[in-house]
């Protein structure tokens with residue numbers, strides 16, 4: 001049997017209510033999966049910053065690097081006004097651990113009127129987010145500029161990851177899990193009609209990555225990002241895996257999350273070579289913290305995602321199935337989903353289904 005060591009970084013607010021739920025589900029996985037877990041609690045976030053002056057303690061980074069196979073990150077609050085010395089711990093972690101992909105599956109229940117079952121694979125290290133900006137005085141007033149950097153290396157590896165995810169999703173369908181899709185498809189998103197060099201390089205490189213023989217069975221299409229937004233909202237079922245440079249991926253992922261009703265449902269993973277951090281898409285939700293009513297499902301699905309990227313597809317599939325079971329049954333839903341169940345009641349219902 002395999003033992004995975006998982007770093008738990010609850011962070012602030014409801015992060016502290018949903019990360020324990022993630023741990024409970026890992027501990028309750030059936031023994032037939034031959035998986036064991038050990039856990040290490042790690043600090044990060046705004047409360048940590050207020051206590052110690054740093055939002056991401058070095059000990060957290062070192063422990064993740066030296067001891068852990070993967071991690072779960074809850075959510076952190078950001079200061080409402082610019083605070084000297086504070087910077088986002090999750091952004092720093094992505095850099096320190098070279099987690100170059102942000103993966104966000106968005107899935108509706110099977111019975112939804114307009115079904116959605118897609119994954120956005122967002123490049124996480126470059127594009128406009130290199131933050132190389134400058135402001136200067138032009139002849140007609142101030143001008144500000146930013147660098148949009150696209151590299152062949154980053155574009156190739158993100159497209160290859162999209163190809164792997166498309167194949168993996170097909171394996172799951174082949175194993176009998178029913179789905180709105182029957183064939184793997186990757187949609188390359190760009191704006192190369194205007195940005196022929198930067199987005200042009202992304203597009204060509206992604207094409208080349210996906211033309212490799214291992215992705216032979218994967219359909220590849222392209223879509224210009226603005227028309228993509230239109231089609232994503234009109235006909236979300238047309239998409240399986242979407243790969244995009246950083247900025248478009250950021251915007252598309254929040255937009256796609258709106259298709260399924262509650263932020264409390266949408267997971268994500270930050271993925272590098274050999275490491276993954278599962279992270280619900282929502283924030284620390286100060287408006288509901290301490291009431292025990294946070295929806296744990298985004299976190300539980302993030303646990304599944306983390307396991308997928310650690311090579312434990314079967315365990316991941318099990319978690320997705322029991323979460324879907326809870327949603328389709330619809331009797332024990334949290335308030336954001338129109339129900340009245342507490343976090344623990346949702347978790348217990350899901351554990352029973354395991």
Ligand code: NAD
Pocket residue numbers: 014074075076077078079090263264265281282283284285286287288293294295296298334336
């Ligand atoms: P939020 O995601 O925390 O909350 C938005 C709304 O969704 C709130 O009404 C909240 O109650 C609800 N919600 C979110 N998650 C839920 C869940 N699991 N169950 C039920 N309802 C849920 O976003 P916000 O209010 O804009 O931000 C709050 C704080 O979180 C801010 O400090 C912000 O900077 C931070 N934030 C952090 C992250 C992150 O850590 N990745 C992401 C977004 C926001």
Ligand code: MN
Pocket residue numbers: 250251254
């Ligand atoms: Mn965003």
